[in-house]
Each structure stands twice: as C-alpha cells, then as structure tokens.
Amino acid sequence: GAVVSQHPSWVICKSGTSVKIECRSLDFQATTMFWYRQFPKQSLMLMATSNEGSKATYEQGVEKDKFLINHASLTLSTLTVTSAHPEDSSFYICSAKRGNEQFFGPGTRLTVL
C-alpha cells in the first residue's frame, strides 16, 4: 500500500521560533500533497495544496507568509511554521495524492510554548 511519513511526530518549541515539518511519500511519487490542520476534538481543515515544482495554493484565511510550503521533489513536501505562537499549536497532517486517493501521514503534533 501507499505509505506517507511525517517528521517529526511531535515537536515543542518556544514562541517566535520556526518549525519545519516534513511529509514524504515513501513508495510512490506524489506531484500533489496537501497540508491539513486539526485542533483538538475538531475536524481536519485544509490549509494548502502543495504542487511539486510550483507554488502552493493556500486556502482562504491561511497566511502564506506564516505557513511556508515547499514541494521540492516528487516525494517530499515541507511545511514551515514561521515565528510560531501558542495559537499555532495544533495537529498538522499531510496527505499525498495517488490516483483518486489521498494517503495520509501519521501527523505532527506541534506545541508552542
């Protein structure tokens, strides 16, 4: 089956620092990846669509300068949370598209102190 990994699985950082989260498709190439955010006991909200070799497409209300997305290869997309604040604390999940399906990574729990 299709496997998607995320690194790190959890991270704690100080307010004002930047955090990079990696999303990798391990056994297939993905020209399109997605980044979601999930607050506790809530649903997944799409943040942006990451396209290999081009700029990401952000959903309305998502600050592109705060959440930097780079899809530099067919198997790797990164999300960098810049100048993180406590309100950025959340569960971040990526997915990679293969055919008509999306395969999700295990998620990264970010806690900003």
Add this chain to the structure above:
Amino acid sequence: AQKITQTQPGMFVQEKEAVTLDCTYDTSDQSYGLFWYKQPSSGEMIFLIYQGSYDEQNATEGRYSLNFQKARKSANLVISASQLGDSAMYFCAMRVSDTDKLIFGTGTRLQVFP
C-alpha cells in the same frame, strides 16, 4: 457551497453488533467522491471506503459498507460485527469536483464496548 454534515458526535455499540454512522452532504456538482476515514487516538487517518457519485452499487470493503442514497444526499457508513479495535473517530469526507480537495465532516466518535 459544499458541505459535509455528521450529526452524531458520539456513538456506542456493543461488540459484534452492527452500527451505522450518518453522513449527509451538500453539493451542486454532478461528479464527486465520498470517503470515510478512521482516526484512532494515535492520530493517523486510515482510509476505509470510497463511493463515487456515478457508482450505482454501494461500496463495500470487508466489514465496511457505504449506504449511498444519492437522492437524499446521504452516505452512511455501516460497520458490521463491531470489534473493540473499531473504537475511534470516524470522518466522512467529500472530494470537490475538478479538484483534489477533501472537505471533512466534524466526525463521530465510536466506542465499542464488550
């Protein structure tokens, strides 16, 4: 506007019994896809089942089946012979036509008891 509605915040079911998780959707598109995902406490999203809007037969995957009623815009998930390991959050999602975006419902927490 596209929307997914899951009206059951929580459901209980006894082991070995069947349970139905409700999902209704709203879209004006003719072509769309409906998904169910399971999210255990570990957080990962596990794909369960898919139904395309043009599929005439209800999708089935092992113990999971999707009761697709297009006229009523409902796509309920039926889990047969529930197991303790089925306890998790379940999300219904819709793929917006002509895009790959998924819109998720608010989820239903299923608890299976012995």
